[in-house]
Amino acid sequence: MLRIGKLPIALFAGFIIIFPWVAGKVPAIGNYTDIMVxxxxxxxxxxxxxxxxxxxxxxxxxxAAFYGIGAYVSAILTTRYGLNPWFCMFIxxxxxxxxxxxxxxxxxxxKGHYLAMATLxxxxxxxxxxxxxxxxxxxxxxxxxxxxxxxxxxxxDSIEKYFYLxxxxxxxxxxxxxxxxxxxxxxxxxxxxxxxxxxxxxxxNVSKFKVLVFVYSAxxxxxAGSLYAHYLNFINPATFDxxxxxxxxxxxxxxxxxxIWGAIIGAGIITFLSYEWLxxxxxxxVIVYGAxxxxxxxxxxxxxxxxxxxxxxxxxxxxxxx
Amino acid sequence: MNDTTAENxxxxxxxxxxxxxxxxxFKPDFKVKRGIIKAIIGPNGAGKTxxxxxxxxxxxxxxxxxxxxxRSIKKFKTHEIAARGISRTFQTVELxxxxxxxxxxxxxxxxxxxxxxxxxGFRLPGAKRKEEEMRDRALNILKFxxxxxxxxxxxxNLPLGQQKxxxxxxxxxxxxxxxxxxxxxxxxxxTETYVASSLIKAINAKGITxxxxxxxxxxxxxxxxxxxxxxxxxxxxxGTPEAIRDNSTVIEAYLGSEA
Numbered sequence: 001m002l003r004i005g006k007l008p009i010a011l012f013a014g015f016i017i018i019f020p021w022v023a024g025k026v027p028a029i030g031n032y033t034d035i036m037v038x039x040x041x042x043x044x045x046x047x048x049x050x051x052x053x054x055x056x057x058x059x060x061x062x063x064a065a066f067y068g069i070g071a072y073v074s075a076i077l078t079t080r081y082g083l084n085p086w087f088c089m090f091i092x093x094x095x096x097x098x099x100x101x102x103x104x105x106x107x108x109x110x111k112g113h114y115l116a117m118a119t120l121x122x123x124x125x126x127x128x129x130x131x132x133x134x135x136x137x138x139x140x141x142x143x144x145x146x147x148x149x150x151x152x153x154x155x156x157d158s159i160e161k162y163f164y165l166x167x168x169x170x171x172x173x174x175x176x177x178x179x180x181x182x183x184x185x186x187x188x189x190x191x192x193x194x195x196x197x198x199x200x201x202x203x204x205n206v207s208k209f210k211v212l213v214f215v216y217s218a219x220x221x222x223x224a225g226s227l228y229a230h231y232l233n234f235i236n237p238a239t240f241d242x243x244x245x246x247x248x249x250x251x252x253x254x255x256x257x258x259x260i261w262g263a264i265i266g267a268g269i270i271t272f273l274s275y276e277w278l279x280x281x282x283x284x285x286v287i288v289y290g291a292x293x294x295x296x297x298x299x300x301x302x303x304x305x306x307x308x309x310x311x312x313x314x315x316x317x318x319x320x321x322x
Numbered sequence: 323m324n325d326t327t328a329e330n331x332x333x334x335x336x337x338x339x340x341x342x343x344x345x346x347x348f349k350p351d352f353k354v355k356r357g358i359i360k361a362i363i364g365p366n367g368a369g370k371t372x373x374x375x376x377x378x379x380x381x382x383x384x385x386x387x388x389x390x391x392x393r394s395i396k397k398f399k400t401h402e403i404a405a406r407g408i409s410r411t412f413q414t415v416e417l418x419x420x421x422x423x424x425x426x427x428x429x430x431x432x433x434x435x436x437x438x439x440x441x442x443g444f445r446l447p448g449a450k451r452k453e454e455e456m457r458d459r460a461l462n463i464l465k466f467x468x469x470x471x472x473x474x475x476x477x478x479n480l481p482l483g484q485q486k487x488x489x490x491x492x493x494x495x496x497x498x499x500x501x502x503x504x505x506x507x508x509x510x511x512x513t514e515t516y517v518a519s520s521l522i523k524a525i526n527a528k529g530i531t532x533x534x535x536x537x538x539x540x541x542x543x544x545x546x547x548x549x550x551x552x553x554x555x556x557x558x559x560x561g562t563p564e565a566i567r568d569n570s571t572v573i574e575a576y577l578g579s580e581a
Contacts, residue, residue: 176443183442183453187429191418198416201378203404203433203496212439 004178004260012174012264016167020160032276034159037231039271040166044224046251046263047170047177048217053249054257055181056213057193058108059116061245062123066218068130068240069096070225075143075235076136085149089226093219100218101211108210123245130237142236149230162231169227170264173220178260189213243286247274250289253296256303265304331356331500331531332377337386339372339555346372349386350557352550354500359522359532361542363566364552365575370535371413373552374502377533378410379403390500405433409498411489413505413535419478423469423488426477427460430495435459460495467491467521483514490521500531507538519545543567551575 023033045067052058073092077083083091107118130137137143149156149165156162180186188209191199200206229235247270255266270289278285300306332354339347347369354360362370375381377388379400387394395403409430418426435456441449464470467487472480477488486506493501506522507515519541526532526545536542542549542563549566551559553575559566566572 179445180439180443183449184428184432184435184437184456185439185442187421187425188432190421191429194418194420195416197380198412198418199429200400201380201404201410202430202492203401204429205399205401216439 004182008261009175009178013171016171020163024160033163035272035275037159037162037166038228038275039268040163040170041224041228041231042248042251042267042271043170043264044166044173044227045217045221045248046255046267047173047260048220049248050252050255050257050260050263051177051181051189052213052217053252054259054262055186055193056189056210058210058214059112060119060214060217061116061242061249062103062119062121062126063217063221063248064240064242064244065123065126066096066100066221067225067228067244068126068237069099070222071229071235071240072130072137072143072225073222074226074229075146078147078230079143079145085147085226085230089223092222092226096222096225097215097219100215104211104214104218105207108207108214120242120245123242127237127241130240137237140237142234144234146229146233146235148233166227166231169223173223174260174264181260185209247289250293250296252303254292254303256300256305258302259305262303262305269304329355331391332533333387333389334373334377335387335389337373337376337383337388339369339376339381340384345555347376347383347555350550350552350555352557352560354531354533355548356499356531357526357529358547359526359534359545361534361536361546361549362552363536363539363542363549364558367554368552369555370552371504372555374410374504374533374535377502378408401433404496404498407497407499408502409493409496409500410502411486411493411504411506413508415482415485415489417477417485417489417492419476421477422473423464423475423477423480424457424460424473426488426492427463427495428456430463430492431456431459432496434495434497463491463494466494466524468517483510483517486510486514486518487521490518490525494525494530498530500533501525502533502535504535505537506534507536507541515541 019036020033023029045063049060049063052060070092073095074085074088077088077091078085103122107115110118131140156165188199188204191202191204192206192209196206251266251270252263253266254269255264256262273288274285278288281288296303302309330353334350334352336349336351337347338349350369350373362373364370372381376383379395379398382396387396389395390406390408398406418429435452437449437452461470461473464473467490469484469488469491472484477485480488490503490506503522506518510518515538522532522534523545534546546563549561549563550557551566551572558575559569559572
């Protein structure tokens with residue numbers, strides 16, 4: 001059984017709770033809390049994408065678009081109409097969910113490369129709209145002065161407060177997704193991955209489940225986009241380009257897409273690489289990502305979370321050879 | 323509904339299936355009485371599996387109708403047909419290999435114990451109870467097919483004989499009224515074949531109608547009540563095992579005519 005123990009969840013929660021405190025004490029990692037806010041935002045996307053790709057076996061190269069739609073709907077509604085940010089976030093989720101449904105229903109009938117191409121095209125179209133619809137999106141200059149968030153009148157005015165907000169979201173989504181994975185719906189998704197024919201003849205409504213998980217992952221990306229917009233108070237189209245979609249794929253491939261923790265680990269490593277550790281490479285950064293993807297697909301098909309299992313197997317084989 | 327529909331669980335009428343210029347099936351009309359074991363036999367390429375794919379909704383026939391419990395199944399999608407009571411196994415084993423034996427059977431319970439994405443996500447009390455109910459049902463089926471001790475194994479790890487049994491178990495979990503078995507004994511050794519035959523009889527004894535495609539004549543002659551013989555997509559004979567055994571057209575189709 002794909003049981004996910006309570007212990008890792010508890011450890012994870014503990015880590016999140018003490019992280020800002022530790023980072024505050026150690027000057028060398030003082031800015032890590034800020035980076036961890038972004039890690040959390042990306043985790044929201046990769047958890048959904050991991051469910052879509054790792055469990056249900058449906059590829060998407062267009063999730064940056066859903067992320068962007070979430071961010072832009074929040075930004076436009078708050079700056080142009082002065083609506084409550086939380087309400088805007090909710091509207092963004094509805095809008096993204098609807099778009100994901102309209103895009104997913106026909107394109108999820110496609111398989112493999114064709115589905116990848118369809119989602120890729122969708123991502124490019126949305127990116128062009130962000131750039132060209134200047135009266136709405138501000139074009140390549142982006143949108144500034146997006147208001148921050150507040151909870152019951154308390155302004156979220158520090159990095160730490162956003163940290164807890166974002167990771168609170170991640171935690172709730174993580175638990176929800178784990179519950180789904182360990183239920184009938186999760187089994188149905190994994191069944192679809194292995195054999196659509198068999199899943200269908202066992203009474204699983206394959207197309208419904210595929211669209212459902214696609215919409216779910218898009219909604220999570222939208223939430224992440226809204227949080228991003230309110231945290232940075234500024235967005236521009238470059239954040240939501242094709243490369244970001246690819247980066248999301250690298251995150252879940254690196255972490256391991258058949259395991260929910262892989263989505264979190266992958267998001268963490270890639271985010272730290274791009275925000276902190278890869279500055280020296282400047283524009284050669286892309287080569288590092290390429291190398292990571294290459295190594296992972298050849299040597300680590302199950303990602304980093306699959307590494308202990310692989311080593312164990314290797315060890316056992318070595319022993320039996322002696 | 324007239325009397326015949328109450329008696330016949332499945333009626334195949336005027337079904338034509340053409341793939342481009344290839345006529346895979348041409349009106350092999352037959353009926354399946356409720357509660358019997360009916361076998362479909364015929365040389366390779368006779369259209370047996372195509373017929374199964376039509377009955378279970380994978381293919382829509384070019385012409386003709388299939389009636390299940392008196393109603394045409396034309397409008398229904400594959401998963402809806404499963405929910406209405408037809409289940410199947412596959413010629414080449416189509417298990418969910420990375421899932422455990424128990425999970426495979428639990429998936430079969432999908433239509434009978436419906437749970438929603440939201441309810442399971444929020445782990446509502448109902449969802450938890452249903453999960454337990456599915457587990458109990460699945461374990462009972464595993465006992466019935468004799469795989470209870472393997473419930474935690476990944477399905478891929480089982481030998482072929484047990485994989486075939488598990489596929490039947492998974493099909494049973496959908497609580498079918500009609501179960502379509504596509505070559506359940508293919509690739510099995512003598513002992514495994516015996517186990518499979520006994521299992522099919524036991525399933526039938528529970529009141530489930532069995533439609534069977536098989537090449538192993540010993541199995542066919544032993545367990546089936548009626549046989550339909552197909553050749554090149556057409557029905558060439560139908561009757562009891564004894565009648566089919568002595569039918570000259572059937573012998574000719576299998577062995578060629580004495581020139």
